[in-house]
C-alpha cells in the first residue's frame with residue numbers, strides 16, 4: 001500500500017495542526033498535501049464514508065458511477081493524482097464513438113473539434129447537420145467579429161453567440177457546456193466556468209482562424225475500472241490511520257484564544273491552527289454565519305443546480321440499437337421539452353461495462369432552475385426518462401433494473417460575477433477568520449481538475465499563513 005510521502009518537518013519552528021472539513025476529492029487531496037508538508041491533519045466527514053460526489057451503486061449486479069464518471073485527460077491534475085496513488089493500472093479509456101445531439105429532426109453527431117471550449121473547426125460543425133443553412137452561414141462569420149474583451153466578465157453562451165450566432169449557442173454550446181454544468185450558458189461566467197476558453201479568446205482574435213495545436217493522441221476521457229470512488233478511497237487509505245473521522249459532521253467553527261475550534265455534532269471539539277472548508281457552499285455558509293457573517297452572506301448567494309442520475313440495466317440486445325451501438329451517449333439542448341438532459345451508453349463507451357447479460361445506460365435530468373426531477377417519485381422519474389430515451393434512440397426494450405441517485409443543490413453555477421463574489425468572501429474570511437481556506441467545486445467549478453487545483457491552493461495558503469496571523 002502506497003502512503004502519502006513521509007512528512008517534512010514544519011517550515012516554522014512551531015507545529016501547526018489543520019482540520020479539513022469534508023472528505024470529497026477536494027478535502028482529501030488538501031489533507032494529503034498538508035500531511036506531505038509535515039502538518040498534523042484531521043479530516044472530518046459527515047457521511048459514513050469518504051468520496052462525496054464520487055459514488056457508485058450496484059445495478060443488476062454491476063457497479064455504476066452515479067456521481068463523477070470520467071476524467072477529461074486534457075485537463076491537468078486528475079491523471080497525475082491517479083498515477084501518484086498507484087491506480088494507473090486500473091485506468092480504462094473511453095471508446096471513440098459519436099456523441100449524439102438531440103435535435104427536433106432526430107439525433108445528429110456532435111461535430112469533431114467541438115469541445116467545452118467551443119467550436120475550433122468550422123467544417124465539422126457545418127457537416128454535422130445540427131445547424132440550419134442560415135446558422136451555418138452565421139457561424140462562418142466568426143473571424144469577422146470584434147475580438148473578445150476578456151477584461152469584462154461575460155456569460156460564455158452570450159459571448160459565443162456574439163461570435164458564432166444564436167444557433168451555435170442554442171444547439172451546441174447549451175447541450176454540451178450547459179449539460180456539463182447543469183446550468184444556463186447565458187448566465188455561466190466565461191472566465192470562471194470556462195477559464196481555458198477565456199484564455200484562448202484572450203490570445204486569439206478568432207477561434208476558427210487560430211493555429212490549432214496538433215490533435216492530442218490518446219483517449220479524451222478515461223475512468224477507473226473499480227469506479228471513480230477508488231481515488232478517494234486510496235487518498236483516505238494513504239493518510240495516517242488516525243487522520244480521518246467519518247460520521248462526524250461539523251456543526252460550528254469558533255475562534256478561541258487565537259486558535260480555531262471545530263465543534264462536531266457529537267459535541268467534541270478540536271482546536272487547530274488552520275481549516276480547509278471543503279464542504280458544499282451552503283454548509284460553509286452555515287458554519288461561517290457566526291464567526292464571519294459577511295463571508296457567509298456571500299457564500300449563501302452562490303447558486304447551485306440539482307441533478308438526478310438514473311442507472312438503467314436493459315437486456316443485452318439494447319446494445320444493437322444503431323444509435324446506442326454507434327454512440328457513447330447523447331446530449332439534449334435545454335430548448336427541447338422533456339426531462340432528459342443527457343445519456344451515457346456505458347456499455348458502448350467503456351470496455352469494462354460491456355456485459356453479456358445487460359446493456360448499462362446512465363441518464364440524467366435537472367438543470368439550474370429546474371427541480372422537477374427532485375420532486376417526481378422514483379418510478380415516475382425512471383418511466384419518464386426511459387420513455388424519452390426510447391423516443392430519442394429508437395430503443396424498444398424495457399429496463400430490467402433501475403437505480404436513482406439524486407444530488408440536490410450540488411452542481412455549482414459559476415455565474416457572471418463569480419470571481420468578484422468569491423474575492424469578497426475570501427477578503428471577509430481573511431479579516432474575520434485568518435487560517436480558514438475555502439476549497440472545492442462550489443468555488444473552482446465542478447470538474448475534478450478544478451477541484452484538485454483548488455485543494456492545492458488551499459493547502460498552500462495554509463502552509464504560508466503564519467499561525468500568529470490567526471490571533
Ligand SMILES: Cc1cc2nc3c(=O)[nH]c(=O)nc-3n(C[C@H](O)[C@H](O)[C@H](O)COP(=O)(O)OP(=O)(O)OC[C@H]3O[C@@H](n4cnc5c(N)ncnc54)[C@H](O)[C@@H]3O)c2cc1C
Nearest residue numbers: 022024025026046052053067068069070250440441446448
Ligand atoms: C452527477 C454528477 C456527475 C459528475 N460527473 C463528473 C465527471 O464525469 N467528471 C468530473 O470531472 N466531474 C464530475 N462531476 C463533478 C465532481 O464530481 C465534483 O465537482 C467533485 O467530486 C466535488 O468534490 P468536492 O470534494 O469539492 O465536493 P464533495 O464531493 O461534494 O465533498 C464534500 C464533502 O463534504 C461533506 N460534508 C458536508 N457537510 C459536512 C459537515 N457539516 N461536516 C463534515 N463534512 C461535511 C460531504 O458529505 C462530502 O463528502 C459530477 C458531479 C455530479 C453530481
